[in-house]
Amino acid sequence: MDAARSGGPAAAADSVLSVVAGAGPVGRPGERATVRLRDSDSDPDPDEPPRYAPEWLQLREPADAAARAQDLLDPLRIRLTNLPGRTGALAVHDLGCGTGSMGRWLAPRLDGAQHWVLHDRDPYLLHFAAAASPRSAADGSRVTVETRRADVARLTPEALGGASLVTASALLDVLTREEVGTLVDACTGAGCPALLTLSVAGRVELTPADPLDAEIAEAFNDHQRRAGLLGPDAVTATCEAFAARGAAVRVHPSPWRLGPEQAALTEQWLRGWVGAAVEQRPALRDRAARYLRARLAACAAGELRVMVHHSDLLALPRPRGGTT
Numbered sequence: 612m613d614a615a616r617s618g619g620p621a622a623a624a625d626s627v628l629s630v631v632a633g634a635g636p637v638g639r640p641g642e643r644a645t646v647r648l649r650d651s652d653s654d655p656d657p658d659e660p661p662r663y664a665p666e667w668l669q670l671r672e673p674a675d676a677a678a679r680a681q682d683l684l685d686p687l688r689i690r691l692t693n694l695p696g697r698t699g700a701l702a703v704h705d706l707g708c709g710t711g712s713m714g715r716w717l718a719p720r721l722d723g724a725q726h727w728v729l730h731d732r733d734p735y736l737l738h739f740a741a742a743a744s745p746r747s748a749a750d751g752s753r754v755t756v757e758t759r760r761a762d763v764a765r766l767t768p769e770a771l772g773g774a775s776l777v778t779a780s781a782l783l784d785v786l787t788r789e790e791v792g793t794l795v796d797a798c799t800g801a802g803c804p805a806l807l808t809l810s811v812a813g814r815v816e817l818t819p820a821d822p823l824d825a826e827i828a829e830a831f832n833d834h835q836r837r838a839g840l841l842g843p844d845a846v847t848a849t850c851e852a853f854a855a856r857g858a859a860v861r862v863h864p865s866p867w868r869l870g871p872e873q874a875a876l877t878e879q880w881l882r883g884w885v886g887a888a889v890e891q892r893p894a895l896r897d898r899a900a901r902y903l904r905a906r907l908a909a910c911a912a913g914e915l916r917v918m919v920h921h922s923d924l925l926a927l928p929r930p931r932g933g934t935t
Contacts, residue, residue, distance in 0.1 A: 711740030768800025813843025
């Protein structure tokens with residue numbers, strides 16, 4: 612008899628609902644994004660464990676790459692081509708870079724020499740991102756990188772001095788309204804565009820449907836909003852903040868489309884999604900455990916398809932000394 616069975620129904624539910632630390636959309640209770648947000652003014656603790664497991668970030672990278680909104684690249688390229696006073700390489704700041712997936716996706720899609728500044732709180736992820744960064748742009752121009760252990764809460768226009776572009780992926784939904792304001796102030800103060808991708812939209816579609824889908828989704832969304840985080844409200848709040856500062860903003864959907872070929876990602880996402888819902892609403896535990904078992908079985912059999920809705924945002928602030 613296994614441990615879950617010997618412990619009774621509660622232990623069985625705990626077993627099926629367990630989430631690998633740092634994997635999926637939620638890790639251990641209280642964990643946050645890979646960037647430091649509102650800690651003390653001291654440097655990040657070098658002994659602090661990573662917030663996200665690199666294995667999770669690597670697992671989701673192909674789905675992220677397939678989901679990001681290609682339609683936002685043309686207006687971005689036009690802005691970058693017409694940056695006032697531009698000389699030398701594009702300077703791209705990647706906030707909360709993780710393993711560097713944004714750079715691997717975007718750098719080969721932009722022409723011209725580029726210098727990427729990778730920001731993250733985790734030195735291991737920074738090392739991984741730098742080592743695995745692309746070396747050439749779309750036209751074969753050189754791409755170089757540097758790393759910075761960074762604090763989004765203290766980001767300033769001065770820290771973005773000379774920046775051509777700010778990027779981030781899966782970041783906005785783990786910020787508070789105040790932190791979004793800090794980010795937007797920095798971007799608009801520096802006059803540089805921002806491409807902020809893969810923010811959760813609060814909607815999930817599973818095929819075949821189940822009566823518990825909506826309740827799990829609602830509980831997960833509430834979990835995303837805990838402690839003042841914006842969660843699925845992040846894109847709206849960020850658009851409003853940029854617009855209030857005179858920036859033009861475009862938003863485009865960027866959903867994950869998960870089928871049998873993405874079974875490993877779907878399994879980890881399911882565990883994290885349901886686990887966060889149960890953490891938010893413990894009364895769901897027994898029903899959620901049965902639900903998750905059935906969903907995992909369908910996933911293993913190649914019978915489950917999931918669409919996880921995200922949004923990508925391109926903000927075009929007024930350039931310093933120019934117009935949008």
